Amino acid sequence: MTISYQLKRADFIFKNQNDWEDVLSKSIKRTPQDLINELISSELKGRGGAGFPTGLKWKLTSEITDSIKYVICNADEGEPGTFKDREILSMVPFKVLTGMAVCGHVIGAKEGYIYLRGEYFFLFPELNKVIREFEYYCKEINFDFTIRIFMGSGAYICGEETALFESMEGKRGEPRNKPPFPSNYGYMGKPTVINNVETLAHTYTIFKYGAKRFYDLGVQYSRGSKLFSVSGDTPKPGIYELELGMSLADFVEEFGDGDTKAVQVGGASGFLVPRKRFNETAIGFQGKLVGISLPTGGSMMLFNSSRSMFNVLDNYLEFFREESCGQCTPCRVGCQQLLKGIKAVKRGEKNTKYLDKLLRLTETMKLTAKCGLGQSVANSFSSIVENFREEMIY
Amino acid sequence: MKKRSAMTKKIKVSINGILVEVNEGTTILDAARSAGVIIPTLCYHKDLCIAGNCRVCVVEIAGQKRLAAACATPCEEEMEIFTNSLNVLHSRKEIIELLLSEHNADCTSCFKNGNCELQKLASDYKILKQDFIRLVPFKKYSIDKYSPSIIKDDSKCIRCQRCVRTCSELQGINALTVAYKGDQMKITTFFEKPINDVVCSTCGQCINHCPTGALVERNYIEKVWDAISDKTKHVVVQTAPAVRVGLGEELGFGHGERVTGKMVTALKRLGFDAVMDTDFTADLTIMEEGTELLTRLKRALVDHDPDVKLPMATSCSPGWIKYMEHIFPEFLEHLSTCKSPQQMFGALAKTYYAKARNLAPETIVSVSIMPCTAKKFEASRPEMHSSGYRDVDFVLTTRELAIMIKQAGIDFMKLEDSHFDRIMGESTGAAVIFGATGGVMEAALRTVYELVTGRDVPFNNLNITPVRGIDGVREATVRIENPLTEWAFLDGVEVKCAVAHGLVNAKKVMDSIKSGESDYHFVEIMACPGGCLGGGGQPIPTNPEIRRKRSEAIYAEDAGMPIRKSHENPEIIKIYNDFLENPLSEKSHHLLHTHYTPRERF
Numbered sequence A: 001m002t003i004s005y006q007l008k009r010a011d012f013i014f015k016n017q018n019d020w021e022d023v024l025s026k027s028i029k030r031t032p033q034d035l036i037n038e039l040i041s042s043e044l045k046g047r048g049g050a051g052f053p054t055g056l057k058w059k060l061t062s063e064i065t066d067s068i069k070y071v072i073c074n075a076d077e078g079e080p081g082t083f084k085d086r087e088i089l090s091m092v093p094f095k096v097l098t099g100m101a102v103c104g105h106v107i108g109a110k111e112g113y114i115y116l117r118g119e120y121f122f123l124f125p126e127l128n129k130v131i132r133e134f135e136y137y138c139k140e141i142n143f144d145f146t147i148r149i150f151m152g153s154g155a156y157i158c159g160e161e162t163a164l165f166e167s168m169e170g171k172r173g174e175p176r177n178k179p180p181f182p183s184n185y186g187y188m189g190k191p192t193v194i195n196n197v198e199t200l201a202h203t204y205t206i207f208k209y210g211a212k213r214f215y216d217l218g219v220q221y222s223r224g225s226k227l228f229s230v231s232g233d234t235p236k237p238g239i240y241e242l243e244l245g246m247s248l249a250d251f252v253e254e255f256g257d258g259d260t261k262a263v264q265v266g267g268a269s270g271f272l273v274p275r276k277r278f279n280e281t282a283i284g285f286q287g288k289l290v291g292i293s294l295p296t297g298g299s300m301m302l303f304n305s306s307r308s309m310f311n312v313l314d315n316y317l318e319f320f321r322e323e324s325c326g327q328c329t330p331c332r333v334g335c336q337q338l339l340k341g342i343k344a345v346k347r348g349e350k351n352t353k354y355l356d357k358l359l360r361l362t363e364t365m366k367l368t369a370k371c372g373l374g375q376s377v378a379n380s381f382s383s384i385v386e387n388f389r390e391e392m393i394y
Numbered sequence B: 001m002k003k004r005s006a007m008t009k010k011i012k013v014s015i016n017g018i019l020v021e022v023n024e025g026t027t028i029l030d031a032a033r034s035a036g037v038i039i040p041t042l043c044y045h046k047d048l049c050i051a052g053n054c055r056v057c058v059v060e061i062a063g064q065k066r067l068a069a070a071c072a073t074p075c076e077e078e079m080e081i082f083t084n085s086l087n088v089l090h091s092r093k094e095i096i097e098l099l100l101s102e103h104n105a106d107c108t109s110c111f112k113n114g115n116c117e118l119q120k121l122a123s124d125y126k127i128l129k130q131d132f133i134r135l136v137p138f139k140k141y142s143i144d145k146y147s148p149s150i151i152k153d154d155s156k157c158i159r160c161q162r163c164v165r166t167c168s169e170l171q172g173i174n175a176l177t178v179a180y181k182g183d184q185m186k187i188t189t190f191f192e193k194p195i196n197d198v199v200c201s202t203c204g205q206c207i208n209h210c211p212t213g214a215l216v217e218r219n220y221i222e223k224v225w226d227a228i229s230d231k232t233k234h235v236v237v238q239t240a241p242a243v244r245v246g247l248g249e250e251l252g253f254g255h256g257e258r259v260t261g262k263m264v265t266a267l268k269r270l271g272f273d274a275v276m277d278t279d280f281t282a283d284l285t286i287m288e289e290g291t292e293l294l295t296r297l298k299r300a301l302v303d304h305d306p307d308v309k310l311p312m313a314t315s316c317s318p319g320w321i322k323y324m325e326h327i328f329p330e331f332l333e334h335l336s337t338c339k340s341p342q343q344m345f346g347a348l349a350k351t352y353y354a355k356a357r358n359l360a361p362e363t364i365v366s367v368s369i370m371p372c373t374a375k376k377f378e379a380s381r382p383e384m385h386s387s388g389y390r391d392v393d394f395v396l397t398t399r400e401l402a403i404m405i406k407q408a409g410i411d412f413m414k415l416e417d418s419h420f421d422r423i424m425g426e427s428t429g430a431a432v433i434f435g436a437t438g439g440v441m442e443a444a445l446r447t448v449y450e451l452v453t454g455r456d457v458p459f460n461n462l463n464i465t466p467v468r469g470i471d472g473v474r475e476a477t478v479r480i481e482n483p484l485t486e487w488a489f490l491d492g493v494e495v496k497c498a499v500a501h502g503l504v505n506a507k508k509v510m511d512s513i514k515s516g517e518s519d520y521h522f523v524e525i526m527a528c529p530g531g532c533l534g535g536g537g538q539p540i541p542t543n544p545e546i547r548r549k550r551s552e553a554i555y556a557e558d559a560g561m562p563i564r565k566s567h568e569n570p571e572i573i574k575i576y577n578d579f580l581e582n583p584l585s586e587k588s589h590h591l592l593h594t595h596y597t598p599r600e601r602f
Helices: A020-027 A032-042 A054-063 A084-091 A093-107 A118-140 A161-168 A197-209 A211-215 A248-255 A309-323 A329-347 A354-368 A372-387 A389-393 B028-034 B086-102 B117-125 B162-170 B205-209 B221-229 B241-245 B260-270 B278-301 B318-327 B329-334 B341-356 B374-379 B398-407 B429-435 B439-453 B485-490 B503-514 B544-559 B570-580 B586-592
Strands: A070-075 A111-116 A146-151 A192-196 A225-232 A238-243 A260-265 A271-274 A281-283 A292-294 A299-304 B010-015 B018-023 B058-061 B080-082 B150-153 B177-179 B186-188 B215-217 B234-239 B274-277 B364-370 B394-397 B473-479 B494-501 B522-526
Touching: A020 A093, A020 A118, A020 A197, A032 A054, A032 A093, A032 A197, A032 A211, A054 A093, A054 A192, A054 A197, A070 A093, A070 A161, A070 A197, A084 A093, A084 A118, A084 A197, A084 A225, A093 A111, A093 A118, A093 A146, A093 A192, A093 A197, A111 A118, A111 A161, A118 A146, A161 A192, A192 A197, A197 A211, A197 A225, A248 A260, A248 A281, A248 A299, A271 A372, A309 A329, A309 A372, A309 A389, A329 A354, A329 A372, A329 A389, A329 B086, A354 A372, A354 A389, A354 B086, A372 A389, B010 B028, B018 B028, B028 B080, B058 B086, B086 B117, B162 B177, B162 B205, B162 B503, B205 B215, B221 B234, B221 B364, B221 B394, B221 B398, B234 B260, B234 B278, B234 B341, B241 B260, B241 B278, B241 B398, B241 B429, B241 B544, B260 B274, B260 B398, B274 B278, B274 B341, B278 B341, B278 B429, B278 B439, B278 B485, B278 B570, B278 B586, B318 B329, B318 B374, B318 B503, B329 B503, B341 B364, B341 B374, B341 B570, B341 B586, B364 B374, B364 B398, B374 B394, B394 B398, B429 B439, B429 B544, B439 B473, B439 B485, B439 B494, B439 B522, B473 B503, B494 B503, B503 B522, B570 B586
Parallel strands: A070 A111, A070 A192, A111 A146, A225 A299, A281 A292, B010 B080, B234 B274, B234 B364, B364 B394, B494 B522
Antiparallel strands: A225 A238, A260 A271, A260 A299, B010 B018, B058 B080, B150 B215, B177 B186, B473 B494
């Protein structure tokens, strides 16, 4: 199936933020219900990659009765090939802070935290200054909301929301069992909304222009625009805001170097799409209308014909072997087995059918791992091994 | 982490087609058990919080793409659960295979061979074809064998974190913790130092909660066999109160069966030259400790001595002692100076007993059977040489004794009962309850009250029920009325007592003492949950239900004893007449009392 959808650029996120005071003071005059409805009708979904409807998240948390609640901005941007949150926080931080504050107004939280990736420490001083300015304004308009930055220490797993809470609570960053979900039991056991940096920036757009402007972009089930971090074999790497729903063929047409063999959509935990499937693949959240629809946190890595897909997979697995938190069996041992397994096949120590055992293993990991990390390793593994099996063997 | 809701709303779920009604909040695992469906587990333990990290208990829920961990997932109305679908069976087998690939499955040379939960799973699921790459050779595993109590072999660890949760939730020590991530993730100590060099009570609860052979006691079985077969040695053995209600579990009996008589027969058949009872020195402890308490009370109430330390805390539990030395070194003077019954026995075996039997002390080998691994550490303390020799030579756990009985080919079930040998083998009901939390307190009160007033404690049938039970911290007050003239100063005094078990509860008591919140006179603390009957050296598994059964057995043993007060033990009366003269006499001080060593907090 071919999707006839042109690549369309959008320009909301990095557009000026000078009117943040206006957006904030107007938004907090609206009722929480009104704001939730606005968000729900925009159909904004989480931009971290998982795509949970943002309006619903805020709604669920607002419905829990508790005197203490938290808003957390997940800025632990650790997915390989993603670098958009860094730019948002350095270019338009007020949008994110405004999004957090409005969320605080909606759910009844007075404290917000930005969980900042350890490697982004260089953003800390400037961001802190911005926060002071923001808080000063909040005080001026008698709006009780404070924001603090919590520095991460460099573990990929801490981008997982419950591991992030554990890390903030001073514990080892390990994902919790779910349920309970953050809307009930989040940071310090309190109802918590945790949103990606970009998601919060989009709420700013929605509160400023109304849901329709946002909803009109994109396609069904995948509304709005999204930032893409384009890297790899491309003449123009960088960050681009594009409407969701584009076909991968159009994307490659725009960003490829003419020799694109495959695109990894969604970073190490995402899927590899080979050239023959560019046409039938759309970028967006899973829906009923489109053929294959791949969600992404924004990472788009292009590989040309000079790249060995074995090396690409080896690199991802090396990453997971190290970044698995190690608590659950399928992920901890599974990642080691996958990495050692493909090497053994390559060296001829295991016969080629062993790849099928490894594929079954990734299925088990997908079914049984405790958190999204272990469940998603299967994505890149199976999409690479199934499409480039001969490269794994030679 | 999850709080069970206070509502008791009932919900209906179906498990493999069986309809069950459970309280809202019940996990799938518990619901399945109530429906007679067994779901295998590894990281789950009734004593501990839910981890949900081994993933062996995964089940399929209709309408959900992914499998759910039964231990960590609460039932929801109308949930349709399948515990044996092909998806589940395949995943479960693969997870077990993964665990085995990372585990040093050298079962035949493992101390836990035969009582290993991973081994049992591998056997149940018949993982015959293990294709995954063996990961053990790639890892730099190490074995920590520097402690006299605990051996930690990382190559057998399956990272279920039961030990970590045990050390944190039950004991509040956090000697063991998780370090590193990914394939490097491991359970280790502060700065990866040997267990012997970190803050560890050596209580052995981690061993008791370990599903595999990663944590085991240092065993002295061979050394004891050597001593027994050495004709020039006279080997005496003592058995702790809690052993008699646990040993049977390892040898075919149900949980908490009393096997005192069979145990004595078995020990005699093993070839010990004298089989005596730690209960005897438990009675002796009551005499010494009770007198020490009264002395402290007198100094406080009559002499108004500012240096007297109250409350006085019991000193029978070596895990508790080491904990105090590490965590509350400034409170060491609050500990009774009495040695533990094991060490009193050891000191007397090579003095009083040697003299009575006309034996040279250097020919005596003193062995003790304990529900405890901290006792191994205690016996190795340098100050425990008051007989002029090492007072207790070898300490075996209940589990090690069971191994020896099996090795000797003794059909334990068929054994006749027999009695402990004389001189230090007579005991009372007061001594046997040392094995349960609150027992030392109860035994002490029975004696102290009678010493002071000349009457029995004012509780029905001597059963001081307020100090019994399973609550982590229990309090009781005993009002002394119409004392004998020499104790007139205690008239009307309310002796305030507290009992705690599990070091996490001990900390609560100590914190309240430290802050001045509580004004206890006497506190009893046992390092292990349930007291010694739940000790780190007791049969595995130990869980709340099993502890309850052992506890019932202990109190039944007490109720069945002809003498139930320590000071009425005829051998106790005899040892004071013939040897020690009085409680707290010079000889007692030399042999039965000790001092403590402040230790570092890291």
